[in-house]
Amino acid sequence: MxxxxxxxxxxxxxxxxxxxxxxxxxxxxxxxxxxxxxxxxxxxxxxxxxxxxxxxxxxxxxxxxxxxxxxxxxxxxxxxxxxxxxxxxxxxxxxxxxxxxxxxxxxxxxxxSIMSADISISPLARIHPSACLEEGVKISDGAVISAGCVIKRGTQIGCNTVIRENSVIGCDGITVYKNKNGDLMKFPHVCGVVIGENTEIGAGCVVARGILSSTRIGSNVVIGNLSNIGHGATVADDVWMSVGTLIGGHTHIGRKATIGMGSRIRDNQLVGDHASIGMGSVVVKSVDPGTSVFGNPAKRMATLTTGPKR
The missing domain is CATH 3.40.1390.10 (MurE/MurF, N-terminal domain)
Structure with missing residues (x-):
């Protein structure tokens, strides 16, 4: 909860x-x-x-x-x-x-409420002078925040995690609701981003903050350059995600899943543990644990091998 x-x-x-x-x-x-x-x-x-x-x-x-x-x-x-x-x-x-x-x-x-009470920037973290950190963030020991990064309020970054150049962590996502009068309303984002330990987020990435539940990225995760993680999404431990991956809001990526270059996964989907998604795939429905999918729309491919050997 x-x-x-x-x-x-x-x-x-x-x-x-x-x-x-x-x-x-x-x-x-x-x-x-x-x-x-x-x-x-x-x-x-x-x-x-x-x-x-x-x-x-x-x-x-x-x-x-x-x-x-x-x-x-x-x-x-x-x-x-x-x-x-x-x-x-x-x-x-x-x-x-x-x-x-x-x-x-x-x-x-x-x-x-899942944010640590210790809101602080560790003296053992390496923060580039050109990075912009808002108040209300936690940066742990050994974390690296590279040039041009923007870390927004409500973000927690674990030990030894690296955020590469020009990435934005904790911005609002796109959430528009048309009310019964036909007026467009923007849903406030009132949760944050929680990132685990020993994770690397590439250059030019965007990780949106959560709306009513935080966006979470686990430990030992690799996210390639120019990727986007939508609001309220969860990326579990040991996920490998290649360049230009787009993850829709409230989607869950299971442990040790592998996602190929340029893949798109729509919102509110579940990608199971140890699943593999081939390069350039468009995932419009959930992927079972341990299975491989490829294509647009993505379909199961029994012989597909994605990503580095792990």
Whole structure:
């Protein structure tokens, strides 16, 4: 479970006041004090947070969420609840507007709960003078941040990890939602990027920060030059990824997977452990563990060998 938490607390009275100013907020089902620590993804669960669930499953919601303010388009009828349910026309739109106002008007700064409490730059890290590091980053012993890199707030980089020239770690990804009035809204990115140890990210790469769950790159990973990792994606330990690879948001790349040059993997896919993806492939559906795929769209190739021998 991951919660994006705010650096200072607010309570339900202030949140409700903001909600009542938003056109989509129609009703508050009950009034009682809540300590709101941040926001979470309702599908993953959380506590003392703001969440949204357009199509509410009461049993699943009660199991995953505790003492939360939940925006929903389905009225909650059950009484045995620890949460405050707010019925709205467009739950996602209200959630976006609420997060935007909490982080701008109230000045609350979100950080991920899986970020180490020790926010610091190790004196044993090597930071090029031309690199730009925002406040709120953790750079561990032996890490190398090369010329022209930009490391954004909410990024954690493990020991001996190397970020090559002109890479950007922790920028926002592209997330646009069209609300029921037809207006385009940008979903706030309120989580960060967590990178493990002994990993190398090539030159000119982009790793987007997470929206409601952090983007994670494991240890002993190699990512080739000019690659892009989408928001909320996970790259597990020992993955080898060649030049120009594009990974869509919320996709999971399993341990020791090998991805050939110029491959594209769409969002919300699962690439299994020890899987191989051939050069230039376009992956539009999940890849089973230990299998090899190639082509556009990628199909299973039993004899395919990808990447260096490991």
């Amino acid at each position: 991951e919660i994006s938490f705010f650096t200072s607390h607010t309570n339900s009275d202030r949140v409700i006041e903001i909600l009542q100013d938003i056109d989509h907020a129609l009703a508050i089902n009950q009034q009682r004090f809540f300590e709101v620590r941040g926001c979470c993804d309702a599908r993953q669960g959380g506590k003392n947070s703001i969440a949204f669930s357009p199509s509410l499953n009461p049993d699943e919601s009660e199991e995953k969420l505790q003492d939360c303010i939940v925006l929903t388009e389905s009225p909650m009828t059950r009484q045995d609840t620890t949460n405050l349910y707010v019925t709205v026309d467009d739950a996602r739109a209200v959630f976006i507007a609420l997060l935007d106002r909490l982080t701008t008007e109230l000045g609350l700064q979100p950080y991920t």
